[in-house]
């Protein structure tokens with residue numbers, strides 16, 4: 109994508125404009141600190157700004173620690189799959205903090221941190237990652253597909269884009285029931301090509317529904333870069349064609365994300381119809397454990413992208429401003445790492461789901477032949493062969 | 495002859511078809527620069543260029559609809575859907591358009607399109623990277639449905655598909671992409687549609703399978719051979735057109751039938767086979783027909799090995815069928 113975002117009425121605050129292009133954004137590989145002074149932070153985050161910063165840091169660090177540990181387990185074959193969100197922490201955390209309790213989340217592929225920040229218990233999430241008997245969905249889904257009703261975080265499929273229109277139906281229901289919550293649809297850059305992106309944006313525009321469309325543009329849909337996904341200069345400008353406002357924000361700047369999403373959320377909560385915010389960020393890992401980016405990324409892309417590491421940028425700002433001293437940060441990291449390790453230990457030793465769970469939850473009352481399959485399970489599966 | 499894996503058979507067929515005919519094009523998600531997430535299209539874009547190997551935006555109905563448009567003008571597109579589980583946005587294009595073009599145009603517009611797609615379980619892919627829904631497509635008139643189980647068939651059936659005027663859904667058993675190996679003829683190897691393959695001959699029972707279930711069923715038959723049960727294993731290869739003679743003839747010989755597939759039982763392809771046998775071979779049957787299938791649920795993650803028909807489960811069903819009646 110080229111040039112300046114042409115149709116971004118709501119610009120991110122305090123000089124943290126969204127970079128126009130993945131690779132060109134950072135000049136080198138040195139981490140670019142977030143651009144704020146203490147005074148600006150105070151303005152943007154309010155009187156308890158220091159507590160907020162700490163909360164942001166904890167949230168992003170939890171995501172990073174979890175990704176690091178789980179990718180390690182995945183490499184050792186202790187979990188079959190893990191989908192990291194490294195590089196997206198600022199967007200997830202900024203969004204989670206901008207939400208109200210009554211809001212609903214229709215996640216894309218990499219929003220699990222939002223569920224955790226909204227109350228999904230870490231150990232319960234680990235039961236899901238190990239697909240064991242204590243997993244809410246009894247190990248039916250691949251890892252990183254949690255269902256967390258307590259966090260108003262809806263169970264997702266792996267099918268790209270399908271949740272976008274669900275967010276619209278959910279928003280309709282919220283308005284119909286006169287609730288104050290809004291509905292958040294998260295989706296990647298690739299998902300903007302899906303049929304349901306069109307359905308969702310169009311329907312939401314027609315009924316002026318309280319849906320916040322958050323595009324996590326991490327520059328890639330597996331091997332497909334933005335410019336092969338769309339001829340539009342930005343994803344945000346697509347909103348204009350559907351009759352509502354779209355804006356871009358630096359998705360690696362947690363302060364900017366928080367500010368932009370809170371502002372957008374307030375606008376929709378007051379009945380002004382949907383909004384779309386494109387969070388521009390960088391996928392700092394392969395697409396998944398089965399992906400090899402050296403086949404398609406330009407040489408050095410990942411190193412340059414690391415200049416936009418949301419956590420590194422945040423820490424560099426803290427250093428510059430003398431906030432949250434290193435010792436305190438280290439203590440937070442150690443605490444989170446211990447929590448994650450304890451949850452892993454607890455979940456890893458749990459047995460796999462009971463076989464009976466195979467026959468539950470397809471319908472509330474199973475229909476034939478599932479009933480027969482359940483009843484003849486022992487005969488079919490058990491005993492010596494031959 | 496060269497020893498290849500199943501996915502190399504696919505790759506070789508694509509290479510040879512594109513070399514032979516400039517009207518053959520490939521399109522799909524991540525198939526160009528990346529060579530496909532399973533590497534089925536590895537090297538194609540390098541050799542034939544971006545004009546003939548298209549990385550598409552993320553939209554399956556777009557991929558199939560675009561292929562239909564190309565075919566209307568006389569090209570021979572080979573579309574890839576990254577996983578069968580993601581084909582449903584294209585269902586309308588397949589069922590309403592692709593499968594009906596010839597019929598609704600009185601033959602003016604045959605739809606010369608191949609859709610390749612990996613399918614099936616056993617790769618720890620959970621609900622959405624594992625499904626087998628061949629029955630949805632096999633029950634759509636106007637569409638051929640092809641499922642190879644060996645490298646030679648992967649190449650030979652795909653070449654036949656690419657040069658067949660009619661639309662073909664070419665389902666690739668991804669679990670055995672790399673474990674199925676075998677000798678593959680080097681040249682323009684074509685395997686005709688509608689001809690089942692007798693994997694092993696036997697006299698006591700007919701076992702019908704396709705795709706990744708063929709090697710599993712084969713193992714069960716081999717084990718049972720040692721116990722004195724001589725099972726005949728038939729690889730259907732193409733569900734549409736179906737080699738109905740091979741199905742009926744085998745059961746006329748053995749008098750017993752076991753049908754194996756990964757898809758759920760209810761309204762699965764096995765139901766069609768069982769109905770055919772009831773219609774055309776009832777008086778030959780000495781025992782009830784058995785179906786060994788995935789359970790009638792969505793596809794699980796952790797317990798997938800219980801869900802999928804295993805050597806043991808197939809073997810027990812064969813034993814029960816042989817000793818019944």
Ligand SMILES: Cc1ncc(C[n+]2csc(CCOP(=O)(O)OP(=O)(O)O)c2C)c(N)n1
Nearest residue numbers: 217266267268296297298299328329330580
């Ligand atoms: C309908 C559908 N088609 C294809 C896929 C395979 N696939 C999984 S992730 C992905 C790319 C998604 O890109 P994007 O929306 O940008 O999300 P990201 O992975 O970058 O977060 C693809 C093609 C899928 N899951 N669903």
Ligand SMILES: [Mg+2]
Nearest residue numbers: 296297328329
């Ligand atoms: Mg992306």
